[in-house]
Amino acid sequence: MGVTQLLNKLETYLPPTQVDRIRDAYEFGAEAHEGQKRRSGEPYIAHPVAVAHILADLRLDAPTIIAAILHDVIEDTQTAKDEIAERFGADVAELVDGVSKLDHIQFRNRAEAHAESFRKMLLAMVRDIRVIMVKLADRTHNMRTLGSMPPAKRRTIARETLEIYAPIANRLGIHSIKSELEDLGLKALYPSRHRVIEKALKRARGNQKQFVGKIEHNLRAALQKAGIHGRVEGREKHLYSVYQKMRRKRVPLSAIVDVFGFRIVVDSIDTCYRVLGLVHGLYRPMPGRFKDYIAIPRINGYQSLHTTLFGPNSMPIEVQIRTEDMHHIAESGIAAHWQYKTGEETDHAYRDRASEWLQQLVEMPGGSSEEFMESVKLDLFPDKVYVFTPRGEIRRLPRNATAVDFAYSVHTDIGNHCVAAKVDRRLVPLRTPLRNGQTVEIITAKGATPNPGWANYVVTAKARAAIRHYLKSLKHSEAVELGKRMLTQALADLSLTLKKIPEERLQAAAAELNLKSPVDLYEKIGLGERLAALVARRLLPPGTDTGKLPQLPSKAGALAIAGTEGMVVNYARCCFPIPNDPIMAYLSSGRGMVIHREACGNLHSYRKQPEKWLSVTWAPDVDRLFNVELRIDVNNRMGVLAAIAANIAMTETNIEHVGVDERDGQATTLVFDLQVRDRKHLARTIKHLRKMPEVLRVTRVLA
Structure with a gap:
């Protein structure tokens, strides 16, 4: 459809002055895109006009229609944002800018570019939610014309549509766009599956025509007898929802298409509940299949009563009952609150709820763009x-x-x-x-x-992002503290102290390593990305004879490890070191120090990098539990595992995991992952086990 049909459509609900502004925008856009063609060969301006058609069907206001026509001029032509603002107003310019992609910024990879573009779009949506309406209409037309794209590109765009844009349309309640995006996405991603389901739905529609007509007649007769004015219509099955239901419930296609759907639209909420009683009297309801989305609306604002009934021949009938306003919201969602209205006050509660959701997404704690994208995906699905909170407030999760x-x-x-x-x-x-x-009450503690x-x-994305943000902050502070201790230790081996190093020298050393500050330098050392011994040599006073300096830190100056550093001190799972074990530390980039027992078999390969080894020792009074692995050979008899577990519990030792390895008919090898305080605690546990008559041998696992 061309611009003439668009203007005719707009004249049905917009005043002539606004239609003239939109005509002016078309002429401006056509001139800006002059000579540009789409991959299909048609003039480029045909795409913005088609996007405007989709939004006109939703009866959106003039600025949104203008933004749709101009949504690619900043990105694809020489037109500047200021020029749009001067001619069509700042409102339209902000909308156009919000939809534009980030083509002029350099990213490490395409995934990050896409995620950054999406983050920018969300920020623009918070300022004006009409941005996403233009973007959704843009994506809808691109999906309609996807056939001109190469197959690999088609699948990529289709997957992105199903993962991001269709769920956003659903979250904002724009059902008409959501349904079309899902069906087009399925068709592009899985063409054969789409073809099979489409054929089955057409066949079912033909076979069921008489059956559907009979049920519609019975429902209308029941309404008429009760004196209720309302309309009854058969509900078309949404192709993608059939596919999703098959996957979710693991049922064949025939079980889905043989369900009949009807919608009853009435004048008031009170009438909705009266009609519910009527249909339950007409056909027997299925237990547990009633949902009241009027009293508790879905998060996208959708309201309706849903019930499933046993129809003629026990065929399932799905019935939705709603008011005209609810039906309007169900089809248009957030768009209903941006539709052009003359002299009407609109209810802002729904729009505010959508804006609050967007604000929560944008305010998620920092992280990479890919992490942000994953968080958004987690938060999009219904x-x-x-x-309920203890005060009776509803929380949707x-x-x-x-x-x-x-x-x-x-x-x-x-x-x-x-x-x-x-x-x-x-x-x-x-x-x-x-x-x-359920009613949920959370108990908090100040220091938790x-x-x-x-x-x-x-x-939930919010919980995941908040926990990740806290752990990153924790890792940073712990790495800084550990790095400072390691550098102090390395300087002590050179007969220096950190206090004697001038701040300017520390700052210069950080700058030489492309770091902003000494704090960043400490963090890199703590994470094992910089070697404390080498950094210490950079800090030596000018003119120091490095040939006379010791090559490795002395054992006497071993760094004390308390066992509580957490994320930047890791304990090797190959040898399970515990307090009082002789230990060494290996500097692993990004993981900090990894503590190994000196008897660990992996040390042979690690010793080829002596510069990455650090002498460490256990600090006194370590107050935490450490994992250790025991192999216990036992006589194979009934109840032996329970007897050994009870014996271990008597020594106040916690069992983390048990593995059973059947060796032969007479004996079995049990592998216990235990938590102990130190070597004395472990020795006491082993002593108890060796006293048991069923136990043949107890050994500590060592790589």
Whole structure:
């Protein structure tokens, strides 16, 4: 459809002055894109006009239509943002700029470029949510004309559409665009699957025509008898939703297409519930298949009553009951609040909710662009669990969300300081998945901090990003402290102290290594990315004879390791060092110090890099538990595993993991991963085990 049809469509709801502005925008855009063609061979201006058509179908306001026509002029022509602002206003210029891609910035890879472009679009959406409407319409037309692209490019764009743009349209409630993007995405990504489902739906539609007509007649007759005015319509099956339902429920295609869908639209909420009673009287409802999205709307603002009934011949019938306003929101979503209205006050609550969601995405703690993209994907898919705060407020969370996710959804500080949770007034573990209708109370403590293990089971993007941000901050501060200690130790071997090194010399050494400050230098040393011994030599006073300096740090000056440094001091899983073991530290880039036992078999290969070894010793009074692995050969008899586990528990030793290795019919080898305080604790545990008559041999595992 061309510009004439677009203007005719706009004249049905916009005043003549605004239609003239849009005509002016078309002439400006056509001139700017003069000579440019799309891959299909048609003039480039045809694409912006098609995008404007999609938005005109949603009856959007004039600035949005103008922005749609001009959305590529900054990116693809010599036109500047200021020129658009001067001619069409700052409002339109900001919209166009928000949609434009980041072609003029250099990125390390395409994934990062895409993620940065997406982040910019989100920032623009926060300022004006109409940006995403233009972007969604742009993507819709690109998907309609995807056939001119090479196959690999088609699949990439289709996957991105299904993963990002269709879920955004769903989150904003724009059902018409969401459905088309999903169907076009499936067709481009899996053409044969799309073809099979489309053929099955057409066949089912033909076979069921008489059946559907009979049910429609019965529903209308029931409404008429009760004196209720409303319209009944058969609901078209959405092709992509059929595909998703097949995958999710693992059922054949025939089981999905044999379900009949109907929609009843009435005048008020009160009537919706009356109609629900009528249809339940007409056909028997299926237990557990009723959903009240009027009392508890979906997060995208969708409201409706859903019920599934046993129809004639026990065929399932799905019925949606809603008001005209709800139907309008269901089809247009957030777009309904930007549609051109004359002299009408619009309800801003829905728009504010969408803006709040966007603000939360943009304010996620920092990280790489790829991490941000993953967080956005996690947050896009529909919410399934509705839980309550102790005050009765509804919280919408994704399926499998835990108490930790709930805590972070209330506030980041509550998540960071949570120590326990009560669900329906009963204490539960923080990793407990939440279910619909539960009341959740979070217990916090002032000095509490996030547990790194939470990252393994939280499902919301906000919780994951907050925990990751905390761990990165923790790693930085620990690396700085450890690096400072290591540099102090290296300087001591050179008969110097850090206090005697002038600040200017430290700053100069950092600058020589392309670092901003001494703090960055300490961090690099702590993470094993710079060697303390080499940095110490850079800090020597000018003129020092380096030939007389010791080549390796002395054992007498070993660095004391307390065992609590956490993320920048790691304990090797090959030899499981514990306090009082003779140990050495290997500097691993990015991981900091990795502690090994001196008897570890892996030391042979590591000793080829003496500059990466550091003398370390255990600090006194280490207050934490360390993992250690024992191999226990036992007589193969009933209950031997339970007897050994009970014996270990008597020594106040925690069992982390047990492995069973069947050696022969008479004996079995058990591998226990235990937590002990030090060598004395381990020796006591081994002594207890060796006294058992079933135990043949106990050995500590060593690589």
